[in-house]
Amino acid sequence: MAEDVTLDVREEPPARRHQLIFEAYDALDSGSAFILVNDHDPKPLYYQFDAEHNGQFTWDYLEEGPEVWQVRIGRV
16 A cells, blocks of 8 residues: 655645645545645634535544644545
8 A cells, every 4th residue: 555645735825725735636546545745723724524425525633732733634
């Protein structure tokens, strides 16, 4: 099994972050995932995934702040 790619968006402008994250998700094969590193809880992103990809993604917190959040986002 390949190691998950890490996508650190902390240095990206906020307006560009969701685009990069969805591009990373779209590039995933079924059963694979990437690790999102962010400077805040990406809960609004979860709701966007749930609205656009309901039942097609996994979302597992690996680290929950207070300064760094890491979430493993996978494609079912």
